[in-house]
């Protein structure tokens with residue numbers, strides 16, 4: 087049984103209101119609940135009726151990826167907030183400069199990715215190409231790429247910013263960057279061994 091995690095990192099952000107984060111956390115709890123519900127239903131679903139046009143099994147599997155995506159994306163998004171923005175350092179900065187030309191070029195690409203996405207923008211490391219790339223997602227379960235490790239997850243659903251920024255998503259992305267905890271991002275780089283490459 088999955089339990090929602092608690093995040094001190096989403097309290098008292100600068101420019102993103104407490105109400106936005108309280109409501110956002112409720113959505114995350116909803117995804118956790120749905121993961122548990124679908125896992126329960128999968129235990130008793132009739133496998134003999136599996137069908138690609140429509141079947142209970144297909145619908146459960148499909149929505150499971152949406153719910154699990156909702157949990158993982160939000161946990162990562164919440165975990166890396168609560169910082170003071172600024173710049174990355176060490177190996178991460180080195181990789182960003184290698185793969186994007188400069189920090190500013192990475193930021194321009196990441197911001198444009200966030201503006202173009204209908205759900206998520208991720209900075210991720212691809213273990214097969216050994217490169218960083220800013221990926222775009224239109225929902226909780228699109229479009230993950232195998233063998234990639236997300237380093238930054240940016241929620242671009244309207245619920246993430248509309249209360250504070252209305253339609254000005256670019257300003258929201260700026261506020262997200264101002265609250266980004268680069269140390270938390272760099273911890274992922276160390277934990278996964280990307281810093282040893």
Ligand SMILES: [Fe+2]
Pocket residue numbers: 110113160241243245246
């Ligand atoms: Fe969200």
